[in-house]
């Protein structure tokens with residue numbers, strides 16, 4: 649295995665998934681979205697997010713009346729669908745964590761979607777990494793430090809890349825500046841899918 653690239657402590661495994669594996673994972677994501685449709689949430693500040701979200705696993709992220717939390721049911725009512733094996737196998741190969749994650753958040757970036765600089769700090773177990781899988785159109789991913797004002801660096805995330813926010817970089821600020829809509833042929837409709845695997849409850 650070629651060693652990962654390092655972006656401010658985030659380990660970046662370029663082209664970890666080959667094209668057939670990416671295509672299979674897209675089918676798994678479509679099945680998740682049939683069971684738990686993508687939502688367009690409004691932030692606590694009343695602004696609609698440009699990214700649409702759903703989830704798999706025991707817990708998923710919901711925003712209700714401006715309050716964010718991990719919930720065990722999706723907004724349409726049922727439990728979240730299980731995390732697909734295609735996704736779990738990436739976690740088992742790269743996370744170094746002895747247990748499977750209890751949450752897989754799924755983001756869809758259409759044309760013009762972005763995600764502002766933030767930290768993933770709502771999980772109960774910061775010793776476990778957050779593992780991020782990119783599918784479809786390329787994105788500009790920005791990583792800073794542990795404080796919002798720390799200097800940042802950016803790098804492209806392309807289809808099949810896996811990024812790991814772990815160790816000292818687990819709580820690093822990060823975000824997606826933009827995607828290059830139509831820059832990949834993986835999704836016929838265009839856009840980018842990002843999956844993040846997380847350990848929310850430390851048991």
Ligand SMILES: O=C(O)CCC(=O)C(=O)O
Nearest residue numbers: 753755768780824842844
């Ligand atoms: O889309 C990405 O690459 C990052 C997503 C992210 O930071 C998050 O869902 O918390």
Ligand SMILES: [Fe+2]
Nearest residue numbers: 766767768822
């Ligand atoms: Fe994040």
